[in-house]
Amino acid sequence: MEESISCQWSMFRALLSIVQWWGFNVTVIIMNKWIFQKLDFKFPLSVSCVHFICSALGACIVIKMLKLKPLIEVDPEDRWRRIFPMSFVFCVNIVLGNVSLRYIPVSFMQTIKSFTPATTVILQWLVWRKYFDWRIWASLVPIVGGILLTSVTELSFNIFGFCAALFGCLATSTKTILAESLLHGYKFDSINTVYYMAPFATMILAVPAILLEGTGIVNWFQTHESVFSSLIIIFSSGVLAFFLNFSIFYVIHSTTAVTFNVAGNLKVAVAILVSWMIFRNPISVLNAVGCGVTLIGCTFYGYVRHKLSQQAPGTPRTPQTPRSRMEMTPLVNDKLDDKV
Numbered sequence: 001m002e003e004s005i006s007c008q009w010s011m012f013r014a015l016l017s018i019v020q021w022w023g024f025n026v027t028v029i030i031m032n033k034w035i036f037q038k039l040d041f042k043f044p045l046s047v048s049c050v051h052f053i054c055s056a057l058g059a060c061i062v063i064k065m066l067k068l069k070p071l072i073e074v075d076p077e078d079r080w081r082r083i084f085p086m087s088f089v090f091c092v093n094i095v096l097g098n099v100s101l102r103y104i105p106v107s108f109m110q111t112i113k114s115f116t117p118a119t120t121v122i123l124q125w126l127v128w129r130k131y132f133d134w135r136i137w138a139s140l141v142p143i144v145g146g147i148l149l150t151s152v153t154e155l156s157f158n159i160f161g162f163c164a165a166l167f168g169c170l171a172t173s174t175k176t177i178l179a180e181s182l183l184h185g186y187k188f189d190s191i192n193t194v195y196y197m198a199p200f201a202t203m204i205l206a207v208p209a210i211l212l213e214g215t216g217i218v219n220w221f222q223t224h225e226s227v228f229s230s231l232i233i234i235f236s237s238g239v240l241a242f243f244l245n246f247s248i249f250y251v252i253h254s255t256t257a258v259t260f261n262v263a264g265n266l267k268v269a270v271a272i273l274v275s276w277m278i279f280r281n282p283i284s285v286l287n288a289v290g291c292g293v294t295l296i297g298c299t300f301y302g303y304v305r306h307k308l309s310q311q312a313p314g315t316p317r318t319p320q321t322p323r324s325r326m327e328m329t330p331l332v333n334d335k336l337d338d339k340v
Contacts, residue, residue: 017247017254018263024244026271029106030278031237036102037279039230043217044098045209047234049202051094054238055245056198059191062246072192079196082186087200089175095205096168103161104154106275107283107291110268111150112165113172114294117301118143120173128177133308139301146294153286190245262302265295 035041062068074083100109118140124130151162188196221227252260272291276283 014255014259017251018259021244021247021251021263022267022270024240024247025267026274028237028240028244029101029110029271030275031233031240032098032101033106033275033279035230035234035237036098039233040224041220041230041234042102043209043213043220044102045095045205046213046217047237048091048095048098049205049209050234050238051241052091052198052202052205054235055194055242056202058239058242058246059195059198062191063195069189069191071195072186072188074186074196078186083196084200086175086178087197088204089171089178090197091201091204093168093171093175094201096164096171100161100165100168103158104165105156105279105281107272107281107287108150108154108156109161109165110271110275111291111294112147112162113169114265114268114298115143115147115166116169116172117298119169120176123170123173123177133304135304135308136301139297139304142293142297143301144297146290146292146297148290150287150290150294153284153290155282155284155287190248194242194245262299265298265302268298269295 032047035047036044041047063071097109097113100112121132121136121140125132151157224230251263255263269291275281
Protein backbone atom coordinates (compact mmCIF):
# COMPACT_ATOMS: atom_id res chain seq x y z
CA MET A 1 0.00 0.00 0.00
CA GLU A 2 2.77 2.40 0.99
CA GLU A 3 4.71 1.55 -2.18
CA SER A 4 1.60 2.28 -4.28
CA ILE A 5 1.10 5.67 -2.62
CA SER A 6 4.81 6.47 -3.00
CA CYS A 7 4.70 5.55 -6.70
CA GLN A 8 1.59 7.66 -7.28
CA TRP A 9 3.18 10.61 -5.49
CA SER A 10 6.36 10.29 -7.58
CA MET A 11 4.28 10.26 -10.78
CA PHE A 12 2.27 13.27 -9.61
CA ARG A 13 5.43 15.18 -8.67
CA ALA A 14 7.02 14.40 -12.04
CA LEU A 15 3.87 15.53 -13.87
CA LEU A 16 3.66 18.69 -11.77
CA SER A 17 7.32 19.51 -12.43
CA ILE A 18 6.84 19.11 -16.19
CA VAL A 19 3.68 21.24 -16.25
CA GLN A 20 5.25 24.11 -14.28
CA TRP A 21 8.39 23.92 -16.46
CA TRP A 22 6.24 24.12 -19.59
CA GLY A 23 4.25 26.96 -18.08
CA PHE A 24 7.25 29.14 -17.21
CA ASN A 25 9.08 28.39 -20.46
CA VAL A 26 6.17 29.03 -22.81
CA THR A 27 5.10 32.12 -20.84
CA VAL A 28 8.59 33.68 -21.03
CA ILE A 29 8.81 33.03 -24.78
CA ILE A 30 5.35 34.44 -25.46
CA MET A 31 5.94 37.47 -23.22
CA ASN A 32 9.22 38.27 -24.98
CA LYS A 33 7.52 38.05 -28.37
CA TRP A 34 4.67 40.22 -27.04
CA ILE A 35 7.18 42.82 -25.82
CA PHE A 36 8.84 43.03 -29.23
CA GLN A 37 5.69 42.84 -31.34
CA LYS A 38 2.77 44.29 -29.36
CA LEU A 39 4.55 46.74 -27.03
CA ASP A 40 6.86 47.85 -29.86
CA PHE A 41 9.81 47.60 -27.44
CA LYS A 42 12.26 46.39 -30.10
CA PHE A 43 15.36 46.32 -27.91
CA PRO A 44 16.52 42.71 -27.39
CA LEU A 45 19.77 43.71 -25.64
CA SER A 46 17.88 45.68 -23.00
CA VAL A 47 15.29 42.93 -22.52
CA SER A 48 18.12 40.42 -22.02
CA CYS A 49 19.76 42.80 -19.55
CA VAL A 50 16.52 43.03 -17.54
CA HIS A 51 16.37 39.22 -17.47
CA PHE A 52 19.93 38.94 -16.19
CA ILE A 53 19.36 41.56 -13.48
CA CYS A 54 16.16 39.86 -12.27
CA SER A 55 17.86 36.44 -12.36
CA ALA A 56 20.87 37.70 -10.39
CA LEU A 57 18.64 39.27 -7.73
CA GLY A 58 16.46 36.16 -7.58
CA ALA A 59 19.46 33.87 -7.13
CA CYS A 60 20.79 36.09 -4.32
CA ILE A 61 17.43 35.97 -2.56
CA VAL A 62 17.18 32.16 -2.86
CA ILE A 63 20.76 31.51 -1.70
CA LYS A 64 21.57 34.37 0.69
CA MET A 65 18.21 35.33 2.23
CA LEU A 66 15.91 32.31 1.99
CA LYS A 67 18.80 29.82 2.07
CA LEU A 68 16.83 27.37 -0.08
CA LYS A 69 20.03 26.32 -1.84
CA PRO A 70 23.56 26.17 -0.37
CA LEU A 71 26.12 28.45 -1.99
CA ILE A 72 28.84 26.63 -3.93
CA GLU A 73 32.04 28.49 -3.09
CA VAL A 74 34.21 29.37 -6.08
CA ASP A 75 37.80 30.57 -5.87
CA PRO A 76 37.99 34.31 -6.84
CA GLU A 77 40.57 33.54 -9.52
CA ASP A 78 38.33 30.84 -11.00
CA ARG A 79 35.47 33.32 -11.22
CA TRP A 80 37.39 35.29 -13.86
CA ARG A 81 39.33 32.42 -15.42
CA ARG A 82 36.45 29.93 -15.65
CA ILE A 83 33.08 31.55 -15.03
CA PHE A 84 33.60 34.80 -16.96
CA PRO A 85 34.16 33.05 -20.34
CA MET A 86 31.10 30.89 -19.65
CA SER A 87 29.11 34.00 -18.78
CA PHE A 88 30.09 35.64 -22.06
CA VAL A 89 28.83 32.68 -24.10
CA PHE A 90 25.78 32.45 -21.80
CA CYS A 91 25.06 36.11 -22.56
CA VAL A 92 25.50 35.70 -26.32
CA ASN A 93 23.18 32.69 -26.27
CA ILE A 94 20.31 34.54 -24.59
CA VAL A 95 20.76 37.73 -26.64
CA LEU A 96 20.69 35.83 -29.93
CA GLY A 97 17.51 34.07 -28.81
CA ASN A 98 15.82 37.39 -28.07
CA VAL A 99 17.11 38.94 -31.32
CA SER A 100 15.65 36.05 -33.30
CA LEU A 101 12.31 36.48 -31.50
CA ARG A 102 12.15 40.06 -32.71
CA TYR A 103 12.38 39.09 -36.39
CA ILE A 104 10.86 35.61 -36.78
CA PRO A 105 7.81 33.80 -35.34
CA VAL A 106 8.09 31.73 -32.17
CA SER A 107 7.30 28.55 -34.12
CA PHE A 108 10.23 29.06 -36.49
CA MET A 109 12.63 30.10 -33.73
CA GLN A 110 11.77 27.10 -31.56
CA THR A 111 12.21 24.72 -34.49
CA ILE A 112 15.65 26.13 -35.28
CA LYS A 113 16.65 25.82 -31.60
CA SER A 114 15.98 22.10 -31.93
CA PHE A 115 19.08 22.04 -34.15
CA THR A 116 21.23 22.37 -31.00
CA PRO A 117 21.94 18.60 -30.58
CA ALA A 118 23.35 18.51 -34.11
CA THR A 119 25.60 21.55 -33.60
CA THR A 120 26.81 20.13 -30.27
CA VAL A 121 27.82 16.81 -31.80
CA ILE A 122 29.43 18.44 -34.85
CA LEU A 123 31.42 20.92 -32.73
CA GLN A 124 32.65 18.17 -30.42
CA TRP A 125 33.66 16.12 -33.45
CA LEU A 126 35.45 19.00 -35.21
CA VAL A 127 37.02 20.79 -32.23
CA TRP A 128 37.48 18.08 -29.61
CA ARG A 129 37.98 15.20 -32.07
CA LYS A 130 35.39 13.12 -30.24
CA TYR A 131 33.90 10.14 -32.01
CA PHE A 132 30.29 9.08 -31.77
CA ASP A 133 28.34 5.91 -32.34
CA TRP A 134 26.78 5.71 -35.83
CA ARG A 135 23.32 5.77 -34.22
CA ILE A 136 24.01 9.27 -32.89
CA TRP A 137 24.81 10.45 -36.42
CA ALA A 138 21.74 8.67 -37.81
CA SER A 139 19.50 10.39 -35.26
CA LEU A 140 20.67 13.78 -36.54
CA VAL A 141 19.37 13.12 -40.08
CA PRO A 142 15.67 13.85 -39.32
CA ILE A 143 16.68 16.90 -37.24
CA VAL A 144 18.68 18.42 -40.09
CA GLY A 145 16.07 17.40 -42.69
CA GLY A 146 13.22 18.87 -40.64
CA ILE A 147 15.10 22.15 -40.15
CA LEU A 148 15.78 22.42 -43.89
CA LEU A 149 12.13 21.73 -44.77
CA THR A 150 10.89 24.23 -42.19
CA SER A 151 13.30 26.94 -43.36
CA VAL A 152 12.43 26.51 -47.05
CA THR A 153 8.67 26.61 -46.40
CA GLU A 154 8.62 29.33 -43.69
CA LEU A 155 6.17 32.02 -44.83
CA SER A 156 7.55 34.65 -42.41
CA PHE A 157 11.20 33.96 -43.18
CA ASN A 158 13.68 36.67 -42.20
CA ILE A 159 17.35 36.10 -42.90
CA PHE A 160 18.55 38.16 -39.92
CA GLY A 161 16.27 36.35 -37.47
CA PHE A 162 17.18 32.99 -39.01
CA CYS A 163 20.91 33.67 -38.65
CA ALA A 164 20.45 34.89 -35.05
CA ALA A 165 18.60 31.69 -34.12
CA LEU A 166 21.15 29.51 -35.92
CA PHE A 167 24.12 31.21 -34.26
CA GLY A 168 22.18 30.90 -31.01
CA CYS A 169 22.34 27.11 -31.48
CA LEU A 170 26.11 27.38 -31.94
CA ALA A 171 26.37 29.52 -28.79
CA THR A 172 24.33 26.96 -26.84
CA SER A 173 26.57 24.15 -28.08
CA THR A 174 29.70 26.14 -27.23
CA LYS A 175 28.32 26.76 -23.75
CA THR A 176 27.66 23.02 -23.42
CA ILE A 177 31.22 22.14 -24.41
CA LEU A 178 32.86 24.86 -22.32
CA ALA A 179 30.86 23.84 -19.24
CA GLU A 180 32.68 20.51 -19.07
CA SER A 181 36.19 21.99 -19.24
CA LEU A 182 35.80 25.37 -17.52
CA LEU A 183 33.57 24.24 -14.68
CA HIS A 184 35.40 20.98 -14.03
CA GLY A 185 35.42 20.28 -10.29
CA TYR A 186 32.36 22.42 -9.53
CA LYS A 187 28.99 20.69 -9.36
CA PHE A 188 26.74 23.63 -10.15
CA ASP A 189 22.96 23.47 -10.00
CA SER A 190 20.72 25.90 -11.90
CA ILE A 191 20.52 28.48 -9.10
CA ASN A 192 24.27 28.61 -8.41
CA THR A 193 24.91 28.80 -12.15
CA VAL A 194 22.69 31.88 -12.37
CA TYR A 195 24.14 33.30 -9.14
CA TYR A 196 27.65 33.44 -10.63
CA MET A 197 26.92 33.99 -14.31
CA ALA A 198 24.06 36.52 -14.33
CA PRO A 199 26.09 39.40 -12.75
CA PHE A 200 28.90 38.85 -15.26
CA ALA A 201 26.39 38.70 -18.11
CA THR A 202 24.77 41.95 -16.94
CA MET A 203 28.16 43.64 -16.81
CA ILE A 204 29.03 42.39 -20.30
CA LEU A 205 25.71 43.49 -21.80
CA ALA A 206 25.03 46.80 -20.04
CA VAL A 207 27.42 48.99 -22.06
CA PRO A 208 26.43 47.77 -25.56
CA ALA A 209 22.75 47.95 -24.55
CA ILE A 210 23.14 51.60 -23.53
CA LEU A 211 25.23 52.55 -26.57
CA LEU A 212 23.17 50.73 -29.20
CA GLU A 213 19.65 51.01 -27.78
CA GLY A 214 19.74 53.94 -25.33
CA THR A 215 18.45 56.56 -27.80
CA GLY A 216 15.70 54.25 -29.04
CA ILE A 217 14.54 53.52 -25.49
CA VAL A 218 14.38 57.26 -24.70
CA ASN A 219 12.23 57.78 -27.82
CA TRP A 220 10.06 54.84 -26.81
CA PHE A 221 9.44 56.39 -23.38
CA GLN A 222 8.44 59.67 -25.04
CA THR A 223 6.11 58.22 -27.66
CA HIS A 224 4.65 55.07 -26.07
CA GLU A 225 1.17 55.50 -24.62
CA SER A 226 1.17 53.00 -21.74
CA VAL A 227 4.71 53.15 -20.39
CA PHE A 228 3.96 52.03 -16.82
CA SER A 229 1.94 48.93 -17.75
CA SER A 230 4.48 48.03 -20.44
CA LEU A 231 7.35 48.25 -17.93
CA ILE A 232 5.44 45.93 -15.60
CA ILE A 233 5.22 43.37 -18.42
CA ILE A 234 8.92 43.76 -19.29
CA PHE A 235 10.11 43.31 -15.70
CA SER A 236 7.60 40.50 -15.13
CA SER A 237 9.22 38.61 -17.99
CA GLY A 238 12.53 39.00 -16.15
CA VAL A 239 11.07 37.61 -12.93
CA LEU A 240 9.53 34.68 -14.79
CA ALA A 241 12.88 34.09 -16.52
CA PHE A 242 14.42 33.51 -13.08
CA PHE A 243 11.63 31.13 -12.05
CA LEU A 244 12.22 29.25 -15.29
CA ASN A 245 15.73 28.42 -14.07
CA PHE A 246 14.33 27.14 -10.79
CA SER A 247 11.73 25.06 -12.66
CA ILE A 248 14.46 23.41 -14.76
CA PHE A 249 16.26 22.34 -11.57
CA TYR A 250 13.00 20.88 -10.22
CA VAL A 251 12.09 18.94 -13.36
CA ILE A 252 15.58 17.40 -13.71
CA HIS A 253 15.36 15.97 -10.20
CA SER A 254 11.77 14.76 -10.57
CA THR A 255 11.93 12.90 -13.89
CA THR A 256 14.08 10.36 -15.68
CA ALA A 257 16.40 11.29 -18.56
CA VAL A 258 14.02 9.84 -21.17
CA THR A 259 11.00 11.62 -19.70
CA PHE A 260 12.94 14.88 -19.57
CA ASN A 261 13.92 14.56 -23.24
CA VAL A 262 10.40 13.74 -24.43
CA ALA A 263 8.90 16.50 -22.25
CA GLY A 264 11.43 18.97 -23.66
CA ASN A 265 10.37 18.24 -27.23
CA LEU A 266 6.66 18.29 -26.36
CA LYS A 267 7.31 21.66 -24.71
CA VAL A 268 8.51 22.99 -28.07
CA ALA A 269 5.29 21.74 -29.67
CA VAL A 270 3.24 23.44 -26.94
CA ALA A 271 5.15 26.71 -27.41
CA ILE A 272 4.55 26.59 -31.17
CA LEU A 273 0.83 25.88 -30.72
CA VAL A 274 0.29 28.60 -28.09
CA SER A 275 2.25 31.19 -30.07
CA TRP A 276 0.21 30.42 -33.20
CA MET A 277 -3.05 30.81 -31.24
CA ILE A 278 -1.93 34.22 -29.92
CA PHE A 279 -0.02 35.75 -32.84
CA ARG A 280 -1.65 33.85 -35.73
CA ASN A 281 1.54 33.75 -37.79
CA PRO A 282 0.92 31.82 -41.06
CA ILE A 283 2.11 28.19 -41.05
CA SER A 284 1.94 26.08 -44.21
CA VAL A 285 1.33 22.31 -44.18
CA LEU A 286 4.91 21.54 -45.24
CA ASN A 287 6.19 23.92 -42.58
CA ALA A 288 4.20 22.06 -39.92
CA VAL A 289 5.53 18.74 -41.28
CA GLY A 290 9.09 20.09 -41.01
CA CYS A 291 8.49 21.08 -37.36
CA GLY A 292 7.10 17.61 -36.64
CA VAL A 293 10.02 15.81 -38.29
CA THR A 294 12.49 17.94 -36.32
CA LEU A 295 10.80 17.18 -32.99
CA ILE A 296 10.62 13.46 -33.77
CA GLY A 297 14.33 13.56 -34.65
CA CYS A 298 15.15 15.28 -31.34
CA THR A 299 13.17 12.64 -29.44
CA PHE A 300 14.97 9.85 -31.31
CA TYR A 301 18.32 11.51 -30.59
CA GLY A 302 17.53 11.66 -26.87
CA TYR A 303 16.46 8.01 -26.88
CA VAL A 304 19.64 6.88 -28.65
CA ARG A 305 21.80 8.94 -26.32
CA HIS A 306 20.06 7.44 -23.30
CA LYS A 307 20.43 3.87 -24.56
CA LEU A 308 24.13 4.37 -25.27
CA SER A 309 24.71 5.90 -21.83
CA GLN A 310 23.10 2.80 -20.27
CA GLN A 311 25.37 0.43 -22.20
CA ALA A 312 27.54 -1.68 -19.95
CA PRO A 313 31.23 -0.65 -19.78
CA GLY A 314 32.33 -4.13 -20.81
CA THR A 315 30.27 -4.19 -24.00
CA PRO A 316 32.53 -5.25 -26.88
CA ARG A 317 33.26 -2.80 -29.68
CA THR A 318 33.62 -3.35 -33.37
CA PRO A 319 37.18 -3.12 -34.75
CA GLN A 320 36.27 0.16 -36.46
CA THR A 321 35.25 1.85 -33.22
CA PRO A 322 37.78 1.10 -30.44
CA ARG A 323 36.86 2.45 -27.01
CA SER A 324 39.83 4.82 -26.87
CA ARG A 325 38.43 6.81 -29.81
CA MET A 326 34.78 6.34 -29.05
CA GLU A 327 32.61 8.97 -27.36
CA MET A 328 29.18 7.56 -26.65
CA THR A 329 27.31 10.74 -25.81
CA PRO A 330 27.83 14.52 -25.72
CA LEU A 331 29.72 15.90 -22.72
CA VAL A 332 26.79 17.34 -20.83
CA ASN A 333 23.03 17.56 -21.14
CA ASP A 334 22.40 19.80 -24.14
CA LYS A 335 18.69 20.12 -23.35
CA LEU A 336 19.47 22.66 -20.65
CA ASP A 337 19.38 25.54 -23.08
CA ASP A 338 16.33 27.16 -21.53
CA LYS A 339 18.30 29.00 -18.88
CA VAL A 340 17.93 32.74 -19.08
